[in-house]
Amino acid sequence: MLFETWLVVASVPLLPALLVVASGRCRVQVAALCRGALARALRMLRGRVCVRSTHSFVFSECTHGNARSVLETFDLYADTHPSLCIGPQTGEALDEAVGRVRPCRVLELGTHCGYSSVRMLRLLPPAGRLVTVELDPLTAELGEEIILVAGFKHSQFQVLTSSSAEAIPTLRSLLELNRGTGEGLNLVLMDHDPERYLPDLLALEREELLCPSGCSVLLIHRNRRAGDRGGILGHVRARPDCYSVESELQFMTEIFYQQESTKENK
Known part of the structure; x- marks a missing residue:
C-alpha cells in the first residue's frame, strides 16, 4: 500500500x-x-x-460461519461508509435471478469485497460451484477470506487473481467442461470494468462457455449515467437469434443467452 x-x-x-x-x-x-x-x-x-x-x-463484527450475518454486516457498514458492495436492493434482484435460474456453474467477474459471492453461494445447490475473478491481488485475498468467513469451502468456490481476459480461456479446463456436451455456465455476473463487458461476453461465446440451453448474464451498472458502456446491449439486441433482454433495472440488466437449436428442441 x-x-x-x-x-x-x-x-x-x-x-x-x-x-x-x-x-x-x-x-x-x-x-x-x-x-x-x-x-x-x-x-x-x-x-x-x-x-x-x-x-x-x-471480519470483526459478523458472526463467523453465518452467511446471513456476513451480508447484514456488509449492509450495516454501507449505511455509513463508502462501499463497493452492490447493496441490498440490487442484492435482492440478484437473489431473485439466482433462485429462478438455479445455476450449477456461476462465473463472477469482479469479486470486490466478496459480498455478491456470498449472496450467490448461499443459494446454489449442493453441487453448485462459483468461480470469481478479481484483478487486484489484495482485493482477491480479502474477498476470499470473507467468503470463507461466511462458512463456504474451497470445494464450492474458487477465486482467480487475474484479468477477465486471462481467466476466461482457462475456465473450460477449470470447470471440467467438455465441448459438444451441452455443458456450460448457467449464470454470469459482470461487475468489473464496464468497458470489458462486451469483449468478455464475446470471449465467453468464442470459448463456448455459455450453456447452450440457457445462461443468464447479469450486468451491474454502478454509474447510472454510463448508459450502454462497451456496447454490450447493442450487441445483444442485434442477435435476437440467441439473446434477449430479460429485465432492465436501475442498477442491473439481465440478458439471456440460448442457442437457436436448443429452442427448437423444446
Whole structure:
C-alpha cells in the first residue's frame, strides 16, 4: 500500500516534464496518457482503501460461519461508509435471478469485497460451484477470506487473481467442461470494468462457455449515467437469434443467452 501511494505521489511532479519534452499532437497524447494512468492509479488506491476498511469491519463484527450475518454486516457498514458492495436492493434482484435460474456453474467477474459471492453461494445447490475473478491481488485475498468467513469451502468456490481476459480461456479446463456436451455456465455476473463487458461476453461465446440451453448474464451498472458502456446491449439486441433482454433495472440488466437449436428442441 505504501509503495503504491509513493508511486502515485512520485509520478505527479513528472507530468510537467513529460509535457515539456513532448510537442504538438504528441504533447496532447502524452497528457491524455498521463491523466489516464494517474486516474487509474488513484482509483486503485481508493478501491484498496475501501476494500481494507470494509473487510476489517465485516471480519470483526459478523458472526463467523453465518452467511446471513456476513451480508447484514456488509449492509450495516454501507449505511455509513463508502462501499463497493452492490447493496441490498440490487442484492435482492440478484437473489431473485439466482433462485429462478438455479445455476450449477456461476462465473463472477469482479469479486470486490466478496459480498455478491456470498449472496450467490448461499443459494446454489449442493453441487453448485462459483468461480470469481478479481484483478487486484489484495482485493482477491480479502474477498476470499470473507467468503470463507461466511462458512463456504474451497470445494464450492474458487477465486482467480487475474484479468477477465486471462481467466476466461482457462475456465473450460477449470470447470471440467467438455465441448459438444451441452455443458456450460448457467449464470454470469459482470461487475468489473464496464468497458470489458462486451469483449468478455464475446470471449465467453468464442470459448463456448455459455450453456447452450440457457445462461443468464447479469450486468451491474454502478454509474447510472454510463448508459450502454462497451456496447454490450447493442450487441445483444442485434442477435435476437440467441439473446434477449430479460429485465432492465436501475442498477442491473439481465440478458439471456440460448442457442437457436436448443429452442427448437423444446
